[in-house]
Amino acid sequence: MPKIRVKAESWEDSVRVAGFRMTQPRREIMKVLESTEGHLTAEDIYLQVHEIYPNIGLTTVYRNLEFLNEHGIVAKICFQHGKAKYELAEQYSPVGHHHHLVCDECTKIINYNDFMQEEVEFLETVERGLSRRYKFRITHHEIQFNGLCQDCQDKEDQS
Amino acid sequence: MPKIRVKAESWEDSVRVAGFRMTQPRREIMKVLESTEGHLTAEDIYLQVHEIYPNIGLTTVYRNLEFLNEHGIVAKICFQHGKAKYELAEQYSPVGHHHHLVCDECTKIINYNDFMQEEVEFLETVERGLSRRYKFRITHHEIQFNGLCQDCQDKEDQS
């Protein structure tokens, strides 16, 4: 008897299943997200798409990012430096589950996915507890470490 | 031989020690932050201060929040709903160390400080590892759980 295999739905399928259309702008935006480490601003994406699809409008980029976010395909993250950043949701990302190191000086962001075993254990306890205590249905989480990246530490030493 | 006791510096002291002045707007802004659960927007604070100090300008509120943030007295948090929120930094907060449950539906935010023992253990391992691996000097962290609060779950069930 074969193991049940949940076929991972492609993002295109899940858009269509939900009754929406596949358009070229939408595809181009996803291509950019798929070919990058992550945490791009809407403008970053706009500029990259614009290279190969010059007709794209910035409004369309925003609209699609919101759309994709609502459909669980793209994650929107807000670090405290003005603009929102976007990256592929875990399920569609080659990077997979990860979190961020944020440099408070230069605002650089580093992805990490070390210590996931420890994280899983920790989160299981906490999520279960929080759900019960606050009657909250937790769907995802975000962990972020702030501080100084190596470059900024060096600059600080010099002065 | 007495134990060394690190006297907690009042926020006013730490402002003065850094060579800056104590002003009435600054004090009023802190009063508001001290008398609230947390996560207020600049405008929330402006409105509250305005009640008892009608001359306050919104610009002054922004400027002071940034100032206080840079001096480690106030924490600035950005959830993905437009405006930045502010609360007392852990060290000056009666609430103490805590994290947030964010409802993705109604944007409500709940503070929690349960499971801190588990968190401490987890963070010790991870912070040590990340510092070494990425040469990052970690100063603080943020953990956030997103999902649906009870009210929004109920509303969902009805439909």
Added chain:
DNA sequence: ATGGTAATGACAATCATTACCAATAAGGAG
């Protein structure tokens, strides 16, 4: 009490994001 300057308040300016609307193009039905 006073002088140097940090801080203020009003207003203008900026910057990210959203609203609007007429024009376009997916993609299902025939």
Added chain:
DNA sequence: CTCCTTATTGGTAATGATTGTCATTACCAT
């Protein structure tokens, strides 16, 4: 393949939060 419905687009205007400017005020060290 063609037609039709309507989701989607792109351009522009509008919004809303935050920041810059600058003349004026008021801390506070001396």
